[in-house]
Amino acid sequence: MSKKKNKKYKKGMAAKNAKKAAANQQSGGFERTSVKKPANEMDFFKLDKMGVKRVSIIPYWTGEGNPNADEGTLHYERSYWIHRNIGANQDSYCCLNRTFKKPCPICDWMKKQKDPQDEMVKSLKPSYRQLFHVVDMKEPEKVMLWDISNFFFGEKLNDEINNQDDDESLDEFCELEGGLVLKLVIAENKFGGRTSYKVSSVNFKPRKEDFDADILDETVCLDDLLIEKTYDELEAIFHQNEDLNEDPDEDEDDADRAAAGDPDEDNEPDDDPDPEPEEDEEPEGEPEPEEDEEPEGEPEPEVGDDDVEIEKGDRVSAEIEGDDYEGVVKDVDGDDVTITFDDGDELSFAPEDLTLIKKAKKSSASKSSAKSSKDKSKKGKSKKGKCPHGGTFGKDLETLDECDKCDVWNECDEEANG
């Protein structure tokens, strides 16, 4: 009888689990085999559609083993490397060599293979990833965890910093005081019939308000999140797939392990600061979409083909003298794409110089696109000195929901921040 009492239905019980399950499944792609979920239940930042996101990167107090910062200092990222598709469950595991400077059974196995170009060997090459603390400027109170391949973001960030002009201080982007907002343009990445999202460009803008030092309390030690298997554990998982050719020479195996204790003797080019994508390995480096960015089902039904063709009505961005400008495709004539920019200017580009931000709506097409282009022209006219969403131009920047996709954000930003 008491059992029955325990199982008494109350409204909300099932919904509670449903909510939990949905949250689990959403973050479920997050690799528990290589990175732990932070104890403070931090949400994950994800790239889930094309467009623009404005974020700040928050530094954290480093722990042990960060390859780019001494322990106990403030730093903005944790680099790590994974081997993908390992074991019966095809999970990803931290490469013990690259990540922890210890012998790694998978790297050891790769070294012993005669043909380094063999598909199996190539597919095991460690992929370079990074963890960051991110604040989406739409929710400036909330620090999130971002786990992303270096090729999809960090590399672009580094390019910008390394190529900054003398009068810029872009490396201050991660400062709490006087830091910068990163404007990320997000593009689709299609590989193997699957779609994921990557940052196609990074631009920097002054941050209007500094972060309070308290925000550091919301961060976690990213170095402590990496899961370090022992050599034997990882080897056992690796050999769950028994189609691998075992090298019968056990003695050599032991010798290798001893030798691998010294990272300098490893096959990896340890001094190479950018081990991942040489062009030719880009596809292998990203054999699947990032787990965390894996789209739920078909992401954007409007994009059909593998080659994303730019068509009339699409929203695109174009880089002009280092700045990104957004606009709508007015006309496509062969390799000549005419863009009407949000400020009303018209220019032509080759399709490869454009970044697709949003496809034109296909169904109910003519109606909605006619409407939106009318809206656009209206915004275009009202733009100089006027907020198209009822706020105060140059003042309410990032305070309205519409700011995120506002066509006059740049102008408003300029007005606000001089």
Ligand SMILES: [Zn+2]
């Ligand atoms: Zn390894």
